[in-house]
Amino acid sequence: MEYLDFELPIKELEDKYKQTLEIGEGSEVDVTDTVKKIEKKIKATRKEIYKNLSPWQRVQISRHPNRPYTLDYIKAICGDTWLELHGDRNVKDDKAMIGGLGKIGDQSYMFIGQQKGYNTKTRQYRNFGMANPEGYRKALRLMKSAEKFGIPVVALIDTPGAYPGLEAEERGQGEAIARNILEMTRLKVPIIVMIIGEGASGGALGIGVGDRVVMLENTWYSVISPESCSSILWRSWEFKEQAAEALKLTSTDMKKMKLVDEVLKEPLGGAHRDRDAIFKSVADCITRHYTELKELESSKLVEQRMDKYADMGVYKG
Known part of the structure; x- marks a missing residue:
């Protein structure tokens, strides 16, 4: 998935989410609570970004x-x-x-x-x-x-x-x-x-x-x-x-x-x-x-x- 410049905060969180899952799969560490917190943060960040889009940002999405x-x-x-x-x-x-x-x-x-x-x-x-x-x-x-x-x-x-x-x-x-x-x-x-x-x-x-x-x-x-x-x-x-x-x-x-x-x-x-x-x-x-x-x-x-x-x-x- 490619990200637009204003979507970078979402990309950072999704990268962190994947890394956390990999840590959980590669070790015996329980990452369940951390994963849930990151998921919640991703949803909140998405809502915050996409509810306040400028006209130019909508133009960018139309060209994604x-x-x-x-x-x-x-x-x-x-x-x-x-x-x-x-x-x-x-x-x-x-x-x-x-x-x-x-x-x-x-x-x-x-x-x-x-x-x-x-x-x-x-x-x-x-x-x-x-x-x-x-x-x-x-x-x-x-x-x-x-x-x-x-x-x-x-x-x-x-x-x-x-x-x-x-x-x-x-x-x-x-x-x-x-x-x-x-x-x-x-x-x-x-x-x-x-x-x-x-x-x-x-x-x-x-x-x-x-x-x-x-x-x-x-x-x-x-x-x-x-x-x-x-x-x-x-x-x-x-x-x-x-x-x-x-x-x-x-x-x-x-x-x-x-x-x-x-x-x-x-x-x-x-x-x-x-x-x-x-x-x-x-x-x-x-x-x-x-x-x-x-x-x-x-x-x-x-x-x-x-x-x-x-x-x-x-x-x-």
Whole structure:
């Protein structure tokens, strides 16, 4: 298990806990009372640290290398029913954007989402979760297929942003994202969006329009990352913590501003601390929201979705 800088007090206690157990196993010394005291101290320290997280610390947790990624969620909740689909039928198959069919119980869903890598090789293969235009066009192709067969769409968002390279712009990155936003507003099947990690910029919005938008507790959703915001305003990344505070990008801030519909609680310490628990929570959340949405006629579904986004923000006519 890897630890973030603010988690070091927990690491010290857990190391001490392991050492104490090893002493007990390697000798006749009774360490039962000491072990219980350390366990109690670990629990208290965890609660104290995680109940007072700053926005920047939540950003760090959303990027934790042990945190589950899109395919982890899909494979855990769909099992053998998962069938990945490939290609945008135009340029190529974008490995940063994955999609396909899977079942939760007896209900089929079209899953789409950004996929990051687990190590240097797979991160390069997945382009660090940053999709090119063909990734968004693949996602749209799959959503249109889902609409044709009456299958609900589930979007799992975890990206530092759309790929900003010259070749992506040449192939129409902005148009691809804008097209997705337009088409998702009028898609005639339920769309459930889950932000499971980073939700950055247009890269997130390209698959982020939904009837229900749910953020996991330790995720963020913003037009720009704290580091990029800091570099623009202060010409340095040193002010990223201040930028994270000002951007109001946490799940609590998003819910307060009515930009998302629900905040899904994570296990203490983050989703990576208890994968089985978070997989079950996500599956139950998807099922719960779909049960509500499936009762609506397609015209009413689209009308409510459009009204939802039209009501966001403050403007003068």
